[in-house]
Amino acid sequence: MKEKRLSLGWVELLRPKFFFFLSLFIFSKSPHHCICTDSSRFRSKRRPPELYWSLQPVRDTHEKQIQLWKELILDYCKAQKVFLIGVVEDFPLFSNSAIDRTLSHEARETFLSAIVGEGSAEWLDKGHRKCLILWHRIQDWADIILHFVKENGLEDSLMTVEEIRSGTESHGTKLQGIDRTILMRTLKLLENKGKLALFKRTSADDEGVKFSV
Structure with missing residues (x-):
């Protein structure tokens, strides 16, 4: 009986991670994971899983989250010819009214800093309020x-x-x-x-x- 309770405990512990990675897998394989030149269609068809709207504390999932958002931001800016993003200003990708989610200031700066780090963007000020997007270097x-x-x-x-x-x-x-x-x-x-x-x-x-x- 004790052994059964122990095994059930592991199931309960792993269940959240299982559904998290399942949602990520489904999102990555979805036919809607694509670029749309129309901004409204882009926003509705290419959104991160709901759990990805908050910065993830686990290192592996945090790295996957950053990679997803880097690709999403760069692809959107290229499709819509967006060159400048204001961290504290409204930006279509940073909120989703359908699920009532908005990226925090910390998350926005984190994702944009990751793009800056790979040479595909530049901060225009020391306060990291304006970011120049270089979807072509x-x-x-x-x-x-x-x-x-x-x-x-x-x-x-x-x-x-x-x-x-x-x-x-x-x-x-x-x-x-x-x-x-x-x-x-x-x-x-x-x-x-x-x-x-x-x-x-x-x-x-x-x-x-x-x-x-």
């Missing part, structure tokens, strides 16, 4: 710009910075709507490599770019 953006220049026959052309972001040639490309901070950093990288020259025009918002690819 600066070198990758440089390659995209060079491909854009060659594809459009702009090797020896003049353009403004704003034209690269919102001009006719950039419409429908990865460069359309690119964050200005990321764009300027990328252009300066290319300038250092001798691929272009930046020059001032009549205003700071109308800086010129002379390609020499």
Whole structure:
């Protein structure tokens, strides 16, 4: 009888972990675990298991939780062309009204810091209130710009910075709507490599770019 009670005790102890990993497994295998370009469909189809809305104390599950949220944030930002996340501001992924759950400030900072740690984001302030998301790294953006220049026959052309972001040639490309901070950093990288020259025009918002690819 004592042995039976002991075995039942182990069952009760392991039951919460069993259902936790079961929910994680089902979520990872779900056909809805995908990217949707429409933000509302993305939010409804790709959510972490309910237990993942609170920071997990167990090391293994905590690491899995961070990995899931890193992928989720980066995939969402890439699909929706989001470049900046404010930790204390509303962000679609950080709350789910259907189950009345919201990520704590600590959880938001933890997940974003993990993305910063792998080089796919940068904190813009010491207080960790604004995070610049680099779902393409600066070198990758440089390659995209060079491909854009060659594809459009702009090797020896003049353009403004704003034209690269919102001009006719950039419409429908990865460069359309690119964050200005990321764009300027990328252009300066290319300038250092001798691929272009930046020059001032009549205003700071109308800086010129002379390609020499």
